[in-house]
Amino acid sequence: MIGMRGYSFYSFGGNEILTLKAIYRFPIFDDVSLQVLHIGMQRIYVGFYFDFGNAWDDGTKLRDFKRDVGFELRVDGTSFYVFPMKIFASVSYGFDKFDKVVNKQKFSYGRELRFYFGVVFEFDSIE
Numbered sequence: 001m002i003g004m005r006g007y008s009f010y011s012f013g014g015n016e017i018l019t020l021k022a023i024y025r026f027p028i029f030d031d032v033s034l035q036v037l038h039i040g041m042q043r044i045y046v047g048f049y050f051d052f053g054n055a056w057d058d059g060t061k062l063r064d065f066k067r068d069v070g071f072e073l074r075v076d077g078t079s080f081y082v083f084p085m086k087i088f089a090s091v092s093y094g095f096d097k098f099d100k101v102v103n104k105q106k107f108s109y110g111r112e113l114r115f116y117f118g119v120v121f122e123f124d125s126i127e
Contacts, residue, residue, distance in 0.1 A: 001092070004051040004069020004115060006094030011109040014053040017112030018065075025074070031078075039085070041077040047090075048072075066110065068094040086120045 003019065004012070025047035034041045049072065054065045070092035089109040097110035 002068060004053055004094070005049075005070055005090065005092040006051065006066050006114060007109050008114070009064065011098075011100065011107075012053075012066075014055035014057045016057070016060075017053065017055040019051060021049065021051050023047055023049040025072070026071040039077060040079075040081065040082045041075050045074040045076070046072070046073060061125045066094060066096040066098070068092050084122050086122060088116070088118055088120070092116070 025044050025045050028046050029044040032041045032044060049070050050069075051068045052065055056064070070090050072088055072090035074086055075086040076084075076086055092114045094110040094112065094114070097108065100107050100109065115127055
């Protein structure tokens with residue numbers, strides 16, 4: 001599996017992969033200090049990202065690589081007053097349309113918006 005958010009989970013396959021990722025994230029609110037039930041929010045970020053990559057078995061060419069871009073809204077905070085938590089919502093768009101045949105059935109990928117929502121519990125090292 002290759003982690004390009006502009007394409008579905010099963011759109012790429014192979015034993016070899018190469019991906020390049022660029023993310024620019026910046027805070028829009030740096031000290032929110034908002035508590036809703038057991039969830040505390042400290043910072044709100046906006047991010048833009050670009051992915052470039054492919055997966056293959058028997059060789060690939062540069063023109064086979066796929067591109068996507070996306071936008072993300074991320075909230076950093078805590079859950080149950082102690083556990084570090086990040087909540088995010090993002091939208092991605094894969095620029096390159098391609099077809100894949102699996103068991104004589106044709107699937108098309110790319111040129112569509114993909115939406116993601118998630119909650120991540122991260123324990124960063126103490127600096």
